[in-house]
Amino acid sequence: MPKLVVEHISKSFEYKKILNDLSFYVDEHEIVSIVGPSGVGKSTLFNIIAGLLDPIQGEVYLDGESILNRPGNVSYMLQKDLLLPYKTVEQNVALPLLLKGCKKKQALIQAGELLKDFGFEMVRKSYPDELSGGMRQRIALLRTYLFSANLILLDEPFSALDTFTKSEIQSWYLKIHRNLGLTTLFITHDIDEAIKLSDRVYVLKGSQVDSFDSIEIDNESKKVDNFLLSAAFLDYKKQIINSLEK
Numbered sequence: 363m364p365k366l367v368v369e370h371i372s373k374s375f376e377y378k379k380i381l382n383d384l385s386f387y388v389d390e391h392e393i394v395s396i397v398g399p400s401g402v403g404k405s406t407l408f409n410i411i412a413g414l415l416d417p418i419q420g421e422v423y424l425d426g427e428s429i430l431n432r433p434g435n436v437s438y439m440l441q442k443d444l445l446l447p448y449k450t451v452e453q454n455v456a457l458p459l460l461l462k463g464c465k466k467k468q469a470l471i472q473a474g475e476l477l478k479d480f481g482f483e484m485v486r487k488s489y490p491d492e493l494s495g496g497m498r499q500r501i502a503l504l505r506t507y508l509f510s511a512n513l514i515l516l517d518e519p520f521s522a523l524d525t526f527t528k529s530e531i532q533s534w535y536l537k538i539h540r541n542l543g544l545t546t547l548f549i550t551h552d553i554d555e556a557i558k559l560s561d562r563v564y565v566l567k568g569s570q571v572d573s574f575d576s577i578e579i580d581n582e583s584k585k586v587d588n589f590l591l592s593a594a595f596l597d598y599k600k601q602i603i604n605s606l607e608k
């Protein structure tokens with residue numbers, strides 16, 4: 363059974379249909395990216411999966427159970443890290459545990475341990491504005507993970523970072539995704555990023571999105587030296603660009 367099943371979702375805003383009978387799935391431990399032009403309905407889809415928006419029709423299943431209109435079952439992180447500026451890194455990371463009813467002392471101990479496990483002990487007592495953009499995003503990703511490890515929705519989380527930092531954090535995310543056994547659905551405008559991170563890329567396009575091309579990225583092909591310069595990488599890129607231009 364897939365981890366996430368999205369079935370026959372339709373959504374309109376003020377009589378304008380954005381999504382029309384759209385269905386797709388994400389398997390456990392996969393990273394699946396959604397790419398598509400601005401305004402096509404990517405964030406709308408995420409908001410429906412997160413239970414924050416009510417579709418006109420359709421169902422969303424997580425591990426076989428409906429999560430339609432039921433927020434709190436998946437983790438959701440946006441481009442901006444939204445760390446609370448007046449709280450330390452440790453207090454920020456502890457926040458999801460407090461929201462789940464954990465006692466403050468216990469939450470801080472757990473947050474501290476997680477930060478240590480991930481090698482962030484030095485910044486435990488720092489405030490977000492004392493950190494680099496890349497470090498803030500890593501802390502925010504850890505906090506997102508603590509909300510719910512079930513399914514992580516990431517809406518362009520790395521788009522504001524410079525190329526070097528972005529590349530580092532992508533590799534870091536691949537590592538923690540594997541180590542923590544996560545399942546991730548990812549929105550990005552960056553085709554290279556989608557290929558680098560994903561097992562599968564869905565290309566959304568047109569008005570009233572009712573289907574999309576699905577491009578499988580073979581993980582074996584990523585094992586070559588300099589994958590980003592390889593013929594396989596360029597071939598995936600061509601497929602995605604052709605799909606967007608079709």
Ligand SMILES: Nc1ncnc2c1ncn2[C@@H]1O[C@H](COP(=O)(O)OP(=O)(O)OP(=O)(O)O)[C@@H](O)[C@H]1O
Pocket residue numbers: 375376380398399400401402403404405406407
């Ligand atoms: N609450 C709303 N009320 C009315 N229209 C909305 C609302 N939210 C989104 N829309 C419209 O729905 C369409 C899809 O928006 P959405 O934000 O899902 O697109 P997107 O693909 O995520 O775009 P981007 O890549 O720019 O973030 C857009 O035309 C947008 O203006």
